[in-house]
Amino acid sequence: MASVNYRTLAADILEGVGGEKNIATATHCATRLRLTLRDDAKANTAAVEKLPGVITVMKAGGQYQVVIGNDVPTVFAELGKISRFGGDDAPAEEAAKGNIFNRFIQMISAIFSPILWPLAAAGLFKAFLALAGNLGWLAPEDSTYVILNAAADALFYFLPLFLAITAAKRFKANQFTAMAIAGSLVYPSIVALNGTQANFAGIPFSVMNYTSSVIPIIVAVWLQGYLERFLLKILPSAIRNFMTPLLAMAIMVPLTLLTVGPATIFLANGLSSGITAMFDFAPWLAGAVMGGFWQVFVVFGLHWGLIPVMLNEIATTGYSVMMAPLLPAVLAQSAAMLAVAIRSNSAKRREVAFPAAFSGFLAGVTEPGIYGVNLPLKKPFYFGIAGGAIGGAIVAMGGSAANAFVFPSLIGLPAFATIGSFITLLIGTAVAIAIAFLLTFFFGPRETPDTVDAGVPGKADGGTAATPSAATIATGSVKVLAPVTGTAVALSEVPDKVFASGAMGAGLAIIPEQDTVHSPVSGTVQVAMKTGHAYGLKTDSGVEVLVHIGIDTVQMKGEGFTSAVTRGQRVEAGELLATIDRAKIKDAGFSDMTIMVVTNTKNLTAVVPVGQGHLDHGVPALDIEL
Known part of the structure; x- marks a missing residue:
């Protein structure tokens, strides 16, 4: 159907069924337009069946069904441009079922899915680079290190730009306009305003750091999609093509800075005050909260309110007690990734989980594993929270602290060795790792086998042997x-x-x-x-x-x-x-x-x-x- 003009086909179908006034309802399934006609006699079925791109016409269940094939969503969308029926075909993910949290996880997983492999590679790159720096092979001030660090860290630093593309596809927004909005959030002059009070047209607002952030750009692109569809309907055709992206950028960038940033900062500051107070009267509770929910804070960008407190602690007292529970938090999630890598029947999942666990343990880089493994599977994420909470409570009771701001990881372990009980810190971290790993290993999802490794069949939960991947074509x-x-x-x-x-x-x-x-x-x-x-x-x-x-x-x-x-x-x-x-x-x-x-x-x-x-x-x- 590559030669078919879908706009013409939609118009011809509309005429062939008796015009727009003869259609009561219109929808489509995977292969056919499903029309409810007011008067079947007005439809010229023989003419509709002869249209290029129409396979056949059938009547069933009170519907007039025009069979198109795989291209029916495109025809349906074109129908929406010339009538009150049809329109853009909403992706299946917009109809996700379940509670709000499940829909949120599905959305995040879908948006991250296209960039998982580069994200996993960048995480592994950062781990090896951190190891090289720790072993003295490369000095941070060396230009070689600077160049390699840029290559490894760019994806994380400019993460909003990458998410703008995938979010735009999901929310049916213009990808390049979305990238422009994301680029504005990480623009050098905006980044330089981080932590300050600014104003837009006389409206004051607090500026947060949007580099490496996730939720702000997703929210912005979601709203962008609605705004663009509204503008496309009301703007004259003569100016629509350039005024739609212009207005989208002019509205969404200030709107995001005025709303998402201040709201995040408000929540983060409240969270920071609460946890700081907890460390004064119940260190074990504060340790449990930090150890259990640190990765949740990172997902929502709330950690930006805690990092300045940690830096201030180190600057004024020489150490930060808030940082110690982060070690079990990060390593517990990494342990859950490792259990998935060992236990999952999905070769695709294992390929992501192994390097993600490695970069998490070695360098504290958990984004690839969180968004590609633990969060989509849910249970490993929960088990990581449980392990981190218990380990964090143990660490906090031992008075452990970090004397330098480092990524919580095996490489960063020396920073935790001199303040408080180092033995307690090791015990708490080991407990966190053990809980997350064992719970995920024994109770985590095994998943369905999707490939055969080196010709050895896998087993599904029901015990059925898997067969070679259908994507492998060796003999035509x-x-x-x-x-x-x-x-x-x-x-x-x-x-x-x-x-x-x-x-x-x-x-x-x-x-x-x-x-x-x-x-x-x-x-x-x-x-x-x-x-x-x-x-x-x-x-x-x-x-x-x-x-x-x-x-x-x-x-x-x-x-x-x-x-x-x-x-x-x-x-x-x-x-x-x-x-x-x-x-x-x-x-x-x-x-x-x-x-x-x-x-x-x-x-x-x-x-x-x-x-x-x-x-x-x-x-x-x-x-x-x-």
Whole structure:
């Protein structure tokens, strides 16, 4: 469909169904426009079916369904530009379910996902550089050290710029405008105002340090998306293209500085005062709070209110008691990462967790592991908090303190050796590490196997052997795996004529026996319906696979479906796509039959179903010749 003009197609469909006035409602699923017409007789079905880009038209469930294929979101978006229907297709992640905290974690994980590998590499780079400096191989004032440090630290320092890009993709905002907003927050003259009182148009505000920050730019880009959509609707077309980014930058930069910064500083100062008071009357409690929640403070940028207090302690007394609990806090989270690296069945997760744990232990750089391992999996993060809290309380009771401002890490350990009980500090830190590691190792998520290491099959929680990654193409062929466990059914037996006819491509269907749906290939999620019932995947070799859960289940509007992936995310074969409630699907009167088709079958040499009878998810179901 590369040659199809989507704007023209949307207009032709609108005309073919009798015009905008004949449409009562319009929506879409993974493959088709679903229209409710006021008068079916006004629709010229024969003409609509002949349109370039339309596969077929069918009527079912009171809907007039125009089958487009994978490009239906684009057609739907174009429909929104010429009628009151359609519009931008919201990514699946915007419909995330669960409590606020779970949705927050999912959002943070999705935004960090594209930069995890560079982040992990930079963390490891910083660890090795710190080691070289500690061993005397490189002096901090040496130009070689300065250059390497810039290479290692730039991603962390300018983190808001990187997050602006990924957040803009999620919140459907202009990426370059988002980068301009982020760049303003870390602009040298703004950074120089850190900790001072400034004013904008006579409005006073406190300035915080936005370098390495996370939440401020995410909030700013989220608001930017709404602002841009509003401006695009009200601005005349003659000035829209340049006035939209101009106004977005002019409004969002001051707004962020006037609101997010002062609010963060207010909370951070309150937190700092409370913890300082706690150290006076209950050191063990203050140690538990610092040890348990330090990484939480970092995520929300609240640590900026505590760092000046630590620096002031060192400047006035020669040491900081507030810094001592940070050692168990950081190493407990690193221990949880290490347990995930050893215990997880996901090769993809292990590849992130091992270097993240190393950089955390050695140099105190935990960002890659927090955002790529512990926080997305939740339990390791909680276990790290538990270990850090107990270890922090022990350390604080021993009167431990740091006589220099260092990253809490094994390399920074000498800074904690001269004040208070060093033995107690080591015991508290060891306890924190042990708690986090053991809890994560025995009770943390094992995850689904997604690859085979050196040809050795992994095992899923249910004991099913994993098969080679479908993304690996050694002989010009691809194996597509069964996405669910159940009974295989020929595509011709599917009770939906579009799928049964093969119009959407060759494939098969499976009647599921479990409530989990897994990725059949390694590749990128091209489509993740916000209703959670359908996913489009594309392998590195260009094979496009659609996994459609149930028949007409789009009408359930997400009830009974919980997505585990987001659009644009990289997944490995066998990785969880969604969790479903089969009982709820059947109670709603729909079939839970899961259909898997290769939507670009016509571009391939052959697509042959090989799975028969009972299939476990992860076993070969289709053989593809490229």
